[in-house]
Amino acid sequence: MTKRKLSAxxxxxxxxxxxxxxxxxxxxxxxxxxxxxPVGDIRPSPFQARLDFTGLESLAEDIQANxxxxxxxxxxxxxxxYELVAGERRLRASKxxxxxxxxxxxRPLEDRQARLYSLKENLERENLNAYEMAHAVIxxxxxxxxxxxxEVIQLLSQRRNTAEEVVTSxxxxxxxxxxxxxxxxxxxxxxxxxxxxxxxLEALRSGAPYSSVMELSxxxxxxxxxxxxxxxxxxxxxxxxxxxLKQEKPARATAGTEKDIDxxxxxxxxxxxxxxxxxxxxxxxxxxxxQKLLQELRALFETEQSPK
Numbered sequence: 001m002t003k004r005k006l007s008a009x010x011x012x013x014x015x016x017x018x019x020x021x022x023x024x025x026x027x028x029x030x031x032x033x034x035x036x037x038p039v040g041d042i043r044p045s046p047f048q049a050r051l052d053f054t055g056l057e058s059l060a061e062d063i064q065a066n067x068x069x070x071x072x073x074x075x076x077x078x079x080x081x082y083e084l085v086a087g088e089r090r091l092r093a094s095k096x097x098x099x100x101x102x103x104x105x106x107r108p109l110e111d112r113q114a115r116l117y118s119l120k121e122n123l124e125r126e127n128l129n130a131y132e133m134a135h136a137v138i139x140x141x142x143x144x145x146x147x148x149x150x151e152v153i154q155l156l157s158q159r160r161n162t163a164e165e166v167v168t169s170x171x172x173x174x175x176x177x178x179x180x181x182x183x184x185x186x187x188x189x190x191x192x193x194x195x196x197x198x199x200x201l202e203a204l205r206s207g208a209p210y211s212s213v214m215e216l217s218x219x220x221x222x223x224x225x226x227x228x229x230x231x232x233x234x235x236x237x238x239x240x241x242x243x244x245l246k247q248e249k250p251a252r253a254t255a256g257t258e259k260d261i262d263x264x265x266x267x268x269x270x271x272x273x274x275x276x277x278x279x280x281x282x283x284x285x286x287x288x289x290x291q292k293l294l295q296e297l298r299a300l301f302e303t304e305q306s307p308k
Contacts, residue, residue, distance in 0.1 A: 010172045013143035020113050021120035024073070034071055036101040037082060039094055042074055045084045047118040049135030059093035068094060071103040075114055082106065085114050086121060115139070123176070130210055131201075133177060134190040140173035141166065153194055157295065159187055192217070199224065208232055215241045223248070 006014070072087025084091060085107070094102045109117075122128060122136045141156075142149045145165060155166045167183060174181055181190070192214070196204075200213050212231050215238045216224055227244060230236040236244075282290060 006172055006176075007144065007168060009144040009146070010140065010169060010176075013140060014176070016143070017116045017120050017123070020116040024107070024109070024113070024117055032105050032107055035104055035106055037074065037104045037106075038100060039091065039102050041082055042072075042091060042102075042104075043077070043081060043083045045088070045114065045118060047115040048084070048088055049118070049122060049132045050088055056089065056093050056096055059089060060097040063090075063093055063097045063099060068099075068103050071105050073107065073117075074104050075107050075109040083114070085109060085117055116143075119143075128177070130190055131193045131204060133179060134186070134193050136177055137170060137173040137186065137190070138194060140176065141169045144169045144172070153191065154291070154295075156187055156191055157298070159184065197221075197224070199228065203228055203232060206232060209237070211238050212236070212241060219245060 068090055070087070070090065072090050073085040074082040075085050077083055082104070087104075091102060119136065119139045122132060122139075125132075128136065138149050138152050138156075141147075142152045145152070147155075152166070155162060156170060170183055170186065174183070174186060196213070196217055200217055203213055203216075204210065208228075208231050216227060216231060219227065219241070223244070227236060227241060231241070
């Protein structure tokens with residue numbers, strides 16, 4: 001834990017996380033009997049940020065020989081079926097071992113309880129990777145300020161004029177996780193991980209190098225689809241991706257020569273026609289589209305300014 005005195009909101013978030021997790025663990029196995037569930041009936045947790053699943057083969061071999069020694073924790077879903085709360089490595093290894101069923105404790109947990117339990121597990125781990133750490137920081141800030149995670153990500157993406165309470169809460173979260181990382185460093189290198197496309201997140205889950213995946217995120221969807229298999233196969237690294245991107249740029253520039261426009265003048269025109277007040281007056285769909293375009297423009301500038 002950090003030596004810095006925490007804000008009331010962060011203290012409350014930590015206390016609630018600890019309290020909910022303790023209640024779940026105290027009653028586990030007492031009021032809720034052990035069940036053996038089909039592995040295919042259990043959905044992954046939307047709150048689980050874990051990406052590192054190294055050593056699954058060894059665990060799968062152990063499960064084949066001795067079975068699953070510790071049951072997983074799942075919750076029932078309103079529409080039927082089950083959702084994982086804790087034990088993703090055991091579930092994945094059981095599938096890998098070809099086990100049709102897995103021992104589980106089934107509990108009727110609400111979304112917030114399931115989320116807090118997943119956060120508690122992440123806070124107790126010492127080997128969080130970059131994505132897991134970023135996820136934990138956003139979770140802590142979200143709980144501390146009572147804001148949705150998407151809103152927190154959006155607020156922290158605004159590197160300038162970020163609200164003081166958001167800055168304070170994010171710095172507290174980094175301290176709680178024991179990370180000697182500045183907030184600007186977190187915003188620059190870790191926050192973008194939470195906005196990666198699904199395909200690149202799955203690549204991280206599969207063991208693709210963090211640096212290669214982040215470099216690949218600069219490419220178009222078509223390029224990502226073509227180059228990702230080479231990254232996963234170990235044929236391409238960061239230098240290969242950068243070289244491929246450089247080779248693509250001249251081709252795009254040549255193809256677009258006849259349609260080039262004065263971007264400076266275009267930007268001046270946009271600024272003269274639009275204001276924050278007009279943006280706020282848009283309906284929800286148009287406002288979301290405008291926010292997405294602004295985020296893409298910001299990401300473009302940040303990519304060009306990043307160290308090579």
